[in-house]
Structures are given as structure tokens and as C-alpha cells.
Amino acid sequence: MNSEINEIFSDEEMDILQEIMNIGFGNATVDLAEVIDIYVELSVPHIQVIDVGGLPGYIDSTINKYDDTSIIDQKFHGDFGGSSLLILPIRAARQLMEYIIRSDDDQNLSMTKPMVILEKEFLMEIGNILIGACVGKISELLNTFSTYSPPRVISESINDYQEYIKSFTPNQAAIVLKTVFKFESKDINGLLLILTNYESIGWLRKALNDFLESYE
Amino acid sequence: MIKKILIIDDSAVARKMLKKSMPKGREYVFEEAVDGKDGVVKFKEFKPDIVFMDLTMPVVDGFKSTSEIMELNENTIIIVMTADIQPKSVATITELGAFTVIKKPARTKLIEEALTAAELKIKKISGAA
Numbered sequence: 001m002n003s004e005i006n007e008i009f010s011d012e013e014m015d016i017l018q019e020i021m022n023i024g025f026g027n028a029t030v031d032l033a034e035v036i037d038i039y040v041e042l043s044v045p046h047i048q049v050i051d052v053g054g055l056p057g058y059i060d061s062t063i064n065k066y067d068d069t070s071i072i073d074q075k076f077h078g079d080f081g082g083s084s085l086l087i088l089p090i091r092a093a094r095q096l097m098e099y100i101i102r103s104d105d106d107q108n109l110s111m112t113k114p115m116v117i118l119e120k121e122f123l124m125e126i127g128n129i130l131i132g133a134c135v136g137k138i139s140e141l142l143n144t145f146s147t148y149s150p151p152r153v154i155s156e157s158i159n160d161y162q163e164y165i166k167s168f169t170p171n172q173a174a175i176v177l178k179t180v181f182k183f184e185s186k187d188i189n190g191l192l193l194i195l196t197n198y199e200s201i202g203w204l205r206k207a208l209n210d211f212l213e214s215y216e
Numbered sequence: 217m218i219k220k221i222l223i224i225d226d227s228a229v230a231r232k233m234l235k236k237s238m239p240k241g242r243e244y245v246f247e248e249a250v251d252g253k254d255g256v257v258k259f260k261e262f263k264p265d266i267v268f269m270d271l272t273m274p275v276v277d278g279f280k281s282t283s284e285i286m287e288l289n290e291n292t293i294i295i296v297m298t299a300d301i302q303p304k305s306v307a308t309i310t311e312l313g314a315f316t317v318i319k320k321p322a323r324t325k326l327i328e329e330a331l332t333a334a335e336l337k338i339k340k341i342s343g344a345a
Contacts, residue, residue, distance in 0.1 A: 015229040026299025039304040215236040
């Protein structure tokens with residue numbers, strides 16, 4: 001952990017955040033498995049505080065590490081408020097849909113809508129499940145609750161993408177909770193980012209300490 | 217009688233939460249390990265009665281660590297305490313020899329039940345020996 005993080009959160013507070021993210025994402029994978037029978041390999045979450053002015057660049061460089069990506073964005077509101085980004089390879093939608101479009105009825109469904117729209121709706125649903133379960137569990141552990149805006153898929157077109165990056169204003173600092181995962185059987189790597197607003201740091205510190213105190 | 221407990225978890229907070237969630241009135245001696253590799257080393261040195269094991273850890277994860285510990289002593293009681301409760305993870309770790317799997321975060325009642333079941337198994341093993 002670097003000194004800039006230590007100025008805002010103690011090591012113990014960072015550790016609680018990491019553990020809570022771990023529990024939140026673990027729950028999310030179980031919820032996902034109820035919809036798609038797929039195993040998700042988990043990794044240790046990473047927590048980072050991004051400086052004022054650094055967020056658009058951070059998101060841009062993080063997303064650019066992954067070629068040809070789909071971005072599912074969902075905002076959440078409440079004491080624990082912010083944005084969550086699920087980043088998956090473009091091919092993920094089609095590959096993961098193979099798990100649910102198997103019956104004749106489902107195949108008929110796939111004929112009624114263009115594939116590209118089905119894939120987009122599918123990605124939004126995956127995002128909704130993973131983000132909702134993860135943020136929901138984090139909120140529950142921190143003794144609050146969150147409401148959600150509908151998820152949206154950021155278009156792969158350069159204009160939409162750049163507009164999206166610009167929407168993270170340079171005066172917005174953030175705490176980033178990042179977890180990298182892999183859909184095992186499809187060899188698809190993904191990334192879930194939870195960006196909380198800088199303004200919620202005071203509340204978050206108190207909530208983290210209250211959480212730990214419940215174990216004292 | 218369970219006395220020595222080894223906790224293998226990369227999160228210091230998770231280790232602390234687990235210790236605080238242990239049933240009251242029992243005197244345990246704890247040793248802690250920060251990942252699966254450290255866990256195997258501490259297992260050999262500390263010779264615990266039971267092991268609490270996380271699954272998602274850096275360096276060496278809980279699956280490999282469980283496998284290595286079970287190779288060292290097939291009678292080891294490993295209670296897995298994890299956020300990764302996907303059916304395949306639970307099935308895999310059970311096949312590797314884990315005694316039971318408990319979902320994080322730590323809850324005293326579930327830990328107490330697991331410890332009671334572990335005591336019974338230890339008695340059974342000692343009786344058979």
C-alpha cells in the first residue's frame with residue numbers, strides 16, 4: 001500500500017475493505033451460477049485510492065489493457081454510492097449465451113431479436129446480477145442499503161467510449177475496489193471495478209470501523 | 217480436545233474476525249499464516265489440532281495448500297472458511313479432504329457447530345488408533 005492510501009485509510013481499514021469486497025464478489029458468483037451454470041475463478045481483490053484528476057486516466061488505462069471490451073456500467077446510490085464497471089471481452093456475450101440458449105424455446109427467442117440486441121441485453125443482465133449482488137452484499141455488511149440505476153452497455157464506438165470516460169470528471173477522486181476473475185470453461189477474463197465517491201469516505205471509514213467493532 | 221488452531225488467511229482482518237467469533241469459554245492457542253504456502257510451513261512447525269483455511273489467497277491458494285497438508289497428514293481436520301461458496305469450489309475442496317466449508321463472514325454459531333463436529337471426529341480417530 002502506498003503512502004497516499006495510508007493518508008486516507010489505515011492498513012486495517014484497507015484490509016476490511018478488501019475482505020468485504022472478497023465476500024461481496026463471492027456472493028455475486030453464487031447468484032450468477034443460479035442463472036448460468038458456470039464456474040468463476042476468483043482472485044484477491046485490490047483496493048486503491050485514485051487522486052483527484054486521476055480517475056478518467058485510470059479507467060482509460062485499465063480498460064485499454066483489455067482488447068475489444070464490452071463495458072457494463074451501473075450506478076448505485078445511498079451512503080455507499082458510486083459506479084460499478086464490469087469489463088468483459090466482446091466475445092464473452094456470445095460465449096456465455098451458449099449456456100442459456102439451449103432449449104428450442106430459447107432458440108426461437110434468439111430468432112425474434114437480432115443477435116446484437118440479445119447480446120447487449122444479456123450483458124446488462126450479467127452486469128446487473130454481478131454488480132447488484134456484490135454491491136448489495138457490501139452494503140449489507142456495512143449496515144446500509146443501496147439503490148441502483150439500470151445497467152447500460154457502453155458502446156464500442158470511439159465516441160461513446162470517450163464520452164463515457166469524460167463523464168468521470170477530473171475533480172472526482174475515488175476509491176477503487178477491483179477484482180479480476182475468469183470464467184473457467186470459456187477462458188474469459190473479466191474485471192469488476194467499484195468506484196465510490198470521494199465524498200463518501202467519511203461515512204465509509206465509520207462503517208468499516210463499526211463493522212470491525214461488531215467483532216470486538 | 218481441540219487446543220491448537222492454525223488460521224490460514226491472507227486477510228489480517230478475517231483472521232481477527234475468526235478469532236473473535238470463536239466460542240467463548242474455551243482456551244485455544246492460535247497460530248496464523250498469511251497465505252497457503254506459509255500455511256504449510258506453519259502446519260509442520262505448529263502441528264495444530266485443526267486448521268481454518270481460506271481459499272482465495274495470493275502465492276498459494278487454499279486448494280493447493282489443503283492438498284499439501286492432507287498429503288502430510290491425511291487425518292488433518294481442515295475447516296474451510298471462504299467467500300467462494302460456488303458449488304464447484306465446495307465440491308473440489310471437499311474432494312481434496314476438507315472437513316467442512318463455512319461461508320464468510322465468520323459467525324459464532326456455525327463455527328461452534330463445526331468445532332463440535334471436529335471434536336467428534338478427532339475422538340473417533342483417536343479411538344480407532
